[in-house]
Amino acid sequence: xxxxxxxxxxxxxxxxxxxxxxxxxxxxxxxxxxxxxxxxxxxxxxxxxxxxxxxxxxxxxxxxxxxxxxxxxxxxxxxxxxxxxxxxxxxxxxxxxxxxxxxxxxxxxxxxxxxxxxxxxxxxxxxxxxxxxxxxxxxxxxxxxxxxxxxxxxxxxxxxxxxxxxxxxxxxxxxxxxxxxxxxxxxxxxxxxxxxxxxxxxxxxxxxxxxxxxxxxxxxxxxxxxxxxxxxxxxxxxxxxxxxxxxxxxxxxxxxxxxxxxxxxxxxxxxxxxxxxxxxxxxxxxxxxxxxxxxxxxxxxxxxxxxxxxxxxxxxxxxxxxxxxxxxxxxxxxxxxxxxxxxxxxxxxxxxxxxxxxxxxxxxxxxxxxxxxxxxxxxxxxxxxxxxxxxxxxxxxxx
Amino acid sequence: xxxxxxxxxxxxxxxxxxxxxxxxxxxxxxxxxxxxxxxxxxxxxxxxxxxxxxxxxxxxxxxxxxxxxxxxxxxxxxxxxxxxxxxxxxxxxxxxxxxxxxxxxxxxxxxxxxxxxxxxxxxxxxxxxxxxxxxxxxxxxxxxxxxxxxxxxxxxxxxxxxxxxxxxxxxxxxxxxxxxxxxxxxxxxxxxxxxxxxxxxxxxxxxxxxxxxxxxxxxxxxxxxxxxxxxxxxxxxxxxxxxxxxxxxxxxxxxxxxxxxxxxxxxxxxxxxxxxxxxxxxxxxxxxxxxxxxxxxxxxxxxxxxxxxxxxxxxxxxxxxxxxxxxxxxxxxxxxxxxxxxxxxxxxxxxxxxxxxxxxxxxxxxxxxxxxxxxxxxxxxxxxxxxxxxxxxxxxxxx
Numbered sequence: 001x002x003x004x005x006x007x008x009x010x011x012x013x014x015x016x017x018x019x020x021x022x023x024x025x026x027x028x029x030x031x032x033x034x035x036x037x038x039x040x041x042x043x044x045x046x047x048x049x050x051x052x053x054x055x056x057x058x059x060x061x062x063x064x065x066x067x068x069x070x071x072x073x074x075x076x077x078x079x080x081x082x083x084x085x086x087x088x089x090x091x092x093x094x095x096x097x098x099x100x101x102x103x104x105x106x107x108x109x110x111x112x113x114x115x116x117x118x119x120x121x122x123x124x125x126x127x128x129x130x131x132x133x134x135x136x137x138x139x140x141x142x143x144x145x146x147x148x149x150x151x152x153x154x155x156x157x158x159x160x161x162x163x164x165x166x167x168x169x170x171x172x173x174x175x176x177x178x179x180x181x182x183x184x185x186x187x188x189x190x191x192x193x194x195x196x197x198x199x200x201x202x203x204x205x206x207x208x209x210x211x212x213x214x215x216x217x218x219x220x221x222x223x224x225x226x227x228x229x230x231x232x233x234x235x236x237x238x239x240x241x242x243x244x245x246x247x248x249x250x251x252x253x254x255x256x257x258x259x260x261x262x263x264x265x266x267x268x269x270x271x272x273x274x275x276x277x278x279x280x281x282x283x284x285x286x287x288x289x290x291x292x293x294x295x296x297x298x299x300x301x302x303x304x305x306x307x308x309x310x311x312x313x314x315x316x317x318x319x320x321x322x323x324x325x326x327x328x329x330x331x332x333x334x335x336x337x338x339x340x341x342x343x344x345x346x347x348x349x350x351x352x353x354x355x356x357x358x359x360x361x362x363x364x365x366x367x368x369x370x371x372x373x374x375x376x377x378x379x380x381x382x383x384x385x386x387x388x389x390x391x392x393x394x395x396x397x398x399x
Numbered sequence: 400x401x402x403x404x405x406x407x408x409x410x411x412x413x414x415x416x417x418x419x420x421x422x423x424x425x426x427x428x429x430x431x432x433x434x435x436x437x438x439x440x441x442x443x444x445x446x447x448x449x450x451x452x453x454x455x456x457x458x459x460x461x462x463x464x465x466x467x468x469x470x471x472x473x474x475x476x477x478x479x480x481x482x483x484x485x486x487x488x489x490x491x492x493x494x495x496x497x498x499x500x501x502x503x504x505x506x507x508x509x510x511x512x513x514x515x516x517x518x519x520x521x522x523x524x525x526x527x528x529x530x531x532x533x534x535x536x537x538x539x540x541x542x543x544x545x546x547x548x549x550x551x552x553x554x555x556x557x558x559x560x561x562x563x564x565x566x567x568x569x570x571x572x573x574x575x576x577x578x579x580x581x582x583x584x585x586x587x588x589x590x591x592x593x594x595x596x597x598x599x600x601x602x603x604x605x606x607x608x609x610x611x612x613x614x615x616x617x618x619x620x621x622x623x624x625x626x627x628x629x630x631x632x633x634x635x636x637x638x639x640x641x642x643x644x645x646x647x648x649x650x651x652x653x654x655x656x657x658x659x660x661x662x663x664x665x666x667x668x669x670x671x672x673x674x675x676x677x678x679x680x681x682x683x684x685x686x687x688x689x690x691x692x693x694x695x696x697x698x699x700x701x702x703x704x705x706x707x708x709x710x711x712x713x714x715x716x717x718x719x720x721x722x723x724x725x726x727x728x729x730x731x732x733x734x735x736x737x738x739x740x741x742x743x744x745x746x747x748x749x750x751x752x753x754x755x756x757x758x759x760x761x762x763x764x765x766x767x768x769x770x771x772x773x774x775x776x777x778x779x780x781x782x783x784x785x786x787x788x789x790x791x792x793x794x795x796x797x798x
Binding site: 004005008013017024035044046050055056059060068071095113114115116122123141212217252254256257268269273276278279282284285287288289290291293311 | 449472508536608
């Protein structure tokens with residue numbers, strides 16, 4: 001009997017998956033060995049702040065007051081009309097846009113939404129441009145549809161997009177450009193000026209190649225912005241923008257898998273694109289975004305987690321790391337620090353960090369070697385306990 | 400500017416999607432014209448029976464008693480250990496199997512589960528065998544991974560599988576065989592004897608071609624069986640069986656998107672297959688099955704919708720249609736009747752039915768022309784009101 005039964009496309013992913021599981025197992029072993037209090041896990045983007053109290057209230061309200069076959073039944077694949085209308089109204093109110101229910105497709109989180117829109121738009125060999133560093137899962141999403149990821153190298157001085165290289169790398173095959181601001185893993189936010197420049201380049205290149213290029217704005221961190229920084233709404237700057245949103249971080253609901261796509265009426269071939277997104281939702285096996293949670297979030301669109309808790313973590317960790325001699329662009333949003341590794345090989349640095357019981361993620365996972373991601377969506381007290389370990393790690397490199 | 404922006408693979412689906420939407424719109428127009436009471440929609444498999452009362456109780460309990468970051472947070476991609484263990488225990492208790500949490504992957508309904516396992520196992524050009532008539536979405540799921548659907552023609556005398564043709568059509572490229580019993584659209588249940596024959600053929604052919612062929616048992620209708628008929632548990636008859644289950648019908652929760660895969664430890668290359676299923680769950684954009692509902696269903700594994708309500712519908716509609724001269728194999732499960740159209744062209748028959756304000760689905764959608772599917776998961780009173788229309792439709796053909 002052949003023993004290797006899994007899809008060839010999955011083989012490397014399964015190997016890497018096992019590596020992550022091995023890390024996870026090792027973390028558990030470390031916790032057993034040193035005590036959970038003495039292992040500092042900064043590896044996961046799992047929100048530490050509680051969902052706002054409105055969530056539990058809304059869940060109980062929906063379960064008590066609504067017809068159960070409505071709450072738990074099928075609706076049209078893009079979602080309940082009432083939810084889609086509430087989402088559109090809320091975006092319009094906040095950003096001065098003009099969307100209707102027909103522009104919203106409720107999705108199984110942002111990851112579900114990105115797969116839906118890529119399934120809708122991409123042909124094999126199409127190119128998807130990403131700015132390094134970027135969320136590594138984009139590689140798998142593009143690969144699901146046999147598209148090719150094209151990386152724009154990082155500007156490590158600012159982690160803002162390198163626009164010359166971007167313009168040079170757009171080809172006739174470029175179908176989607178992904179932006180993610182506030183960014184995972186750097187926490188940087190793109191300014192309005194930067195967005196206008198990106199839009200101008202994409203307009204010019206769409207014209208040049210005679211086919212629209214879609215800007216896919218992946219926005220799970222939109223609400224997690226600090227110091228009053230503005231996160232511009234992309235659809236206002238570029239016609240062929242599609243927004244992928246998630247309530248995972250804004251309402252601390254990552255496990256519930258609820259988000260949406262915004263597909264403006266202005267995008268080229270709107271009728272087909274919106275229909276395709278509904279069909280893709282169905283045939284990729286989502287069928288629809290979870291029904292109960294659709295009704296719940298539509299009641300909680302003005303609620304928000306307490307971002308000040310993340311801000312306090314950010315200030316403590318950022319200031320302490322700088323004091324210990326680390327280099328880091330100060331993040332304006334999300335809940336990550338992207339820190340320069342103290343040696344060229346980020347994986348070796350991550351291994352060294354583990355000796356100090358610090359669990360962090362190598363930057364090469366995000367297409368940016370020589371850096372590491374530190375997720376500070378953790379207890380403030382754990383950060384305090386971990387500071388001596390970060391200090392000792394820095395001292396290891398001062399010899 | 401090019402106007403046709405959607406993926407080539409999606410073009411026909413979007414066109415058909417529009418046809419379904421057109422039918423839906425027409426249904427609404429009919430309701431406006433004749434009154435909603437006078438339009439008889441038998442087209443959708445959306446459960447009409449309420450979820451058992453345990454569901455609402457469990458939701459409120461989980462929300463009140465559990466840590467909200469646990470209820471709404473990320474867990475390992477295959478699901479909460481406590482849920483997976485509860486599911487395994489429940490299957491073991493009912494069917495005398497011996498599964499553990501490590502054999503269960505929680506999924507976004509059965510549709511999500513089927514995409515996960517196909518992503519895990521299929522290479523382009525691999526063949527997936529289905530028995531006509533079959534749930535048409537299987538075509539899209541296979542196409543998502545560039546696999547080929549191979550149809551076994553229907554035995555319209557019984558709607559049991561044609562085993563000779565099955566054996567003849569297995570090739571070196573056959574990777575998956577899908578069975579769905581109780582069946583959508585016929586409602587037939589495969590006997591233990593039939594399953595043993597299928598297993599024997601698959602064992603022989605796996606041996607002959609030197610590679611295991613997986614039996615994928617799609618079981619959303621397992622709990623909807625009538626007259627005490629037994630629905631055998633497939634893993635007991637064939638080693639390389641993978642079960643896809645959904646709570647959509649058993650607990651009337653289709654909108655919530657909650658189900659699971661059972662991947663027995665005995666399947667070939669188990670370690671890689673189970674790892675691949677976890678990775679596929681993540682990269683297809685599901686990430687994990689909805690967290691709150693995972694915890695809810697694990698408290699409701701012994702609950703069940705009132706199947707007697709569907710049984711009453713079945714008896715009324717089946718007996719009445721026979722009386723009017725229709726031909727139909729009496730279903731033993733699910734909530735569909737698969738009825739012989741009164742003319743060769745099932746689409747023309749469906750159009751004729753619409754003139755009587757009856758909305759039903761052509762059998763060609765299920766790979767079985769000349770028949771129609773009538774979903775009786777509707778109000779009993781609507782069936783009573785619709786009977787004269789079914790009678791009049793039959794009389795149209797008696798001239």
